[in-house]
Amino acid sequence: MKILIVDDEKDVEMLFRQKFRKEIKNGNLELVFAFSGAEAMRVLEESNPPKVVYVFSDINMPGMTGLELLDKIKEKYPQINVSMISAYGDSDNYNKAIKSGAKEFFTKPINFDSLREEIKALMN
């Protein structure tokens, strides 16, 4: 299963690759990273239809915000699940994201136990 993680902070890749190293090792999970909304769209456009089934995106990013990216993905690829991961867990952001079709809303610092559960639920 291919998952795309979008965040403007590059350290996120190091963190995710280590946190999911077992799942990656046994081939159940493939992680791809994008460090901006525009890059995320390019990754999705690489193949048609995209191999990515789930996108986890940060909200506060320079350029395209995570909420704008969410709208774009939902418009172009409604079948892809999108969840938000943000430090800004206020009701404003939360409501906007859910209204635009986000599946879940995770807050930073990320609780990887709940994130793993979310991914596992999709695997089965």
Add this chain to the structure above:
Amino acid sequence: MYFTSILDLTYCMEKRYYTDQLRQLTKRVFCLLVMGFCFFSSVIYAQVEPVSGLENQSNEAMLPSMWWVSVIGLLLLVLLIFLLGWWLIVRERERTKQKEQQLLKDIDKAQEKLQVIQQQLIQQEKLASLGQLAAGIAHEIKNPLNFVNNFSELSLEYIEEINEYLDKQKDDEVKAEIKILLNDVSANLTKILQHGSRADGIVRSMLMHSRGGKSIKEAVDLNELIREYVNLAFHGMRANKNPINVTIEYDLEDGMDKLLLYPEDFSRVILNLCKNAFDAMREKLDTIAKIDASEGNRPPAYGPKLLVRSREIKDKVQIQIEDNGPGISEAIKDKLLMPFFTTKKGTEGTGLGLSITNDIVKNHDGTLEVESEIGEFTRFNILLPKNT
């Protein structure tokens, strides 16, 4: 002369003076007219009426002197009326001057009040923007905290794994040394994670009190919330300038059901009422200290005490926050919940605390009432319906 009075009349009309003043002036003009008429008729009468006991000749001889008398009388009358009119004008002018001065004083006072309010608004604006800034910073701190907490957690997992591998190796001195070192690293990482989580907790509770927090009703253990925020208010007061010693007494009803509240809003109610109580009791302490300083006699024994009570009353829940401060007068009591009303000097208070508190309680379909006795106590009484 009448003319000046009439001028005065028109002056009054132009200036739109009050009708009673107009009436007074009209009366004066009328009086002057009557007086003038009387004088004239008496002079004419004296001229026409022959004086008894005098002969025709002497009567004729007296005529010119009579004529002079009437002329002088008339002149005197003119002078008198002129002086009267002049005096009236001067007096009226004096009165308007006084009125204008009073008006100017009132304007000055209003302006001063306005300036204080303006100062308060600026202060609030500053606080609000500071709050927004702080909220922004708090959010951004969560990004690095995300790495701190998760990388330390990850490293702890690695050490556990390394330990598992080590356990498969045969025992020797080096392995023992490595294990000891790994234990230290593991303990350090635990501390990093622990304090990172602590920082996250602080940021989270800070964000709860700034704008943009989630506003969803939650089932809350009311007594727990009361204890937590009375405590927070107390420690906040202790950490700020002019801390005072306060005995806090809880009288909380056991076994209450959870209540549906907006927790971050309602915690502000508790915070505000406690802060208000602490301020009031500080004021009483200051007054007592002043008595002590000025008269040199022993001040009355006073220990600030805050009583926090919760009760279940049929389908309602009652919360009372009572201080033994200076109390509130009847006159002030009515204004207490109005926005911008404050008894604190200058820009010390925003005058918004209690009005916000009242708004929040109303927003929970509850009521906020004040009971007080001067010199004895002030008790804020909150009644909340159980199912809101």
